[in-house]
Amino acid sequence: MPMDMEAALAEIVRTGRAPDLHGVVVTHGQDLIFEYYGQGPDVAWNGPLGTVTFGPDTLHDLRSVTKSVVGLLYGLALEGGHVPDPDEPLYACFPEYPDLAGRTGLTVGHALTMTLGLEWDESAPYTSPANSEIVMETAPDRYRYVLERPSVEEPGRTWRYCGGASALLGGLIARGVGVPLEEFARTALFEPLGITAFEWARGADGVAAAASGLRLTPRDVARIGRHVLESDAPWISRMLTPHVEIEEGLGYGYQWYLGADWAGGFGNGGQRLYVRPGLGLVVVVTSGRYDLPDAHMASAVVLNEVVLPALAG
Known part of the structure; x- marks a missing residue:
């Protein structure tokens, strides 16, 4: 299942369908089953941070x-x-x-x-x-x-x-x-x-x-x-x-x-904490699309085209 998510997300990122995607964490029950971290410019509450290489320990604005x-x-x-x-x-x-x-x-x-x-x-x-x-x-x-x-x-x-x-x-x-x-x-x-x-x-x-x-961090949001x-x-x-x-x-x-x-x-910017009790599922997405009308698209793509299909499969 994690490999299915990794391949699906890699294709979405490659084709630019999830721009400015900074992080994804997926937990199922007690298990961390998938995570992804990107790189790109970011800000902290409107203060520029420059280009950031995101990882498990990187704090991110939740807005x-x-x-x-x-x-x-x-x-x-x-x-x-x-x-x-x-x-x-x-x-x-x-x-x-x-x-x-x-x-x-x-x-x-x-x-x-x-x-x-x-x-x-x-x-x-x-x-x-x-x-x-x-x-x-x-x-x-x-x-x-x-x-x-x-x-x-x-x-x-x-x-x-x-x-x-x-x-x-x-x-x-x-x-x-x-x-x-x-x-x-x-x-x-x-x-x-x-x-x-x-x-x-x-x-x-x-x-x-x-x-x-x-x-x-996205992991702690998932907690x-x-x-x-x-x-x-x-x-x-x-x-x-x-x-x-x-x-x-x-x-x-x-x-x-x-x-x-x-x-x-x-x-704002595409930050999402998604909880689905019936599946025991938590999905966290962090993104840098601040103040943009398409900010929600990355999280929708991650959920509907990466996470849920993998769980269904």
Whole structure:
């Protein structure tokens, strides 16, 4: 099976059908059954790294796959009684903004499901000051910036991509557990999974970017995926329950995308964590197609033309 994957992927790379492919890791059950590493230019949260020869120990930007890790961390903090339940009012969790106290109707769950109904636009490139996430990361107070956005629709009805929602969750975790988000991640999730190396970019205020700042190796991202497959924690079931429909056939749970038989984390540039419980399968793809409309193509080709055919065979 690994040889089938190796030959199939080599042909895809040779013919240019997976440009800027940096890494692939596939696990089946407890076994690492395939991995691939490429070479090419890369950036770390918009900072150029030059040409990188990727390998098993090379950290890579996860971009918005970070959000799915934060979804897991929220559950761990909730299990310890450190953060409010998703049904709790959101603005009450930020009493330092008394001028916003009159806003009601929003819950923590609306942040978890990106259904806040607040004005937010990440359609501009992530190098542009027109992008709401970039404005948030350069703001003197990220939480105020998000919470004071105008309301444009009824909460809970429409999914609107919002890194600000993830930032609020990161803030709730950090203040609840009493340590920075990255420190809680290290002790509560990474170290128990055997993950020892990571980086987490910070915004202008010095706070870890819960929406997009995490860097891990593909192997360690796969460890997180396997944890999702194997854990019997009640939060995992809640997290992977569809709470809102994005489009036909695609739902969203608590910071995770959901299909009929899979769950996933997606990140700018083609970063993917794909978990398929029925097959015991985890696929991780890292790529350098940042801000490009075809960024998802490499992961789709890897999954549909390399991994799944080999398993079926």
